[in-house]
Amino acid sequence: LKRRGIVAVAAIAASGVLAGTLAQGAPARPDAASLKLAASKTQLKFSVSSLKAKHGKVTITMTNPSGISHAIAVEGHGVDKDGKTVGKGGKSTVTVTLKKGKYTFYCPVDGHRAAGMKGTLTVS
Ligand SMILES: [Cu+2]
Numbered sequence: 001l002k003r004r005g006i007v008a009v010a011a012i013a014a015s016g017v018l019a020g021t022l023a024q025g026a027p028a029r030p031d032a033a034s035l036k037l038a039a040s041k042t043q044l045k046f047s048v049s050s051l052k053a054k055h056g057k058v059t060i061t062m063t064n065p066s067g068i069s070h071a072i073a074v075e076g077h078g079v080d081k082d083g084k085t086v087g088k089g090g091k092s093t094v095t096v097t098l099k100k101g102k103y104t105f106y107c108p109v110d111g112h113r114a115a116g117m118k119g120t121l122t123v124s
Contacts (some may be wrong), residue, residue, distance in 0.1 A: 035053060035060045038063045038065060039117075044117045046062070046105075051121045051122070054123070055098055057095065061091055068109075069086065070086065071109060072107065073106055077103065081095075082094065098121075102120055102121070102122055104118055
């Protein structure tokens with residue numbers, strides 16, 4: 001997460017768009033947030049049950065180290081978007097534009113959300 005954030009900030013700084021803002025400190029609202037999580041190797045769970053992001057464009061990437069296929073999806077406030085379903089070693093990514101509020105991230109594979117493969121994404 002940290003490394004990606006630095007890369008994103010560096011890219012923005014290189015573009016010069018937010019160079020002035022960055023000179024005064026971290027921008028209050030970065031252009032895009034990049035969140036990462038993983039599926040559990042052994043259970044129908046994610047590595048985290050909550051995520052936070054600033055409003056705007058948010059990308060969530062899930063890595064799947066398990067032998068069961070999983071995906072990442074986001075739902076709430078009229079948003080409902082699924083990433084692709086991936087097997088062991090794969091990555092599922094979803095990019096959404098979110099307003100402030102609470103959303104649910106979950107695995108859209110049949111039965112997985114009900115089994116506990118879900119969490120809360122709080123957007124501020
Ligand atoms: Cu799943």
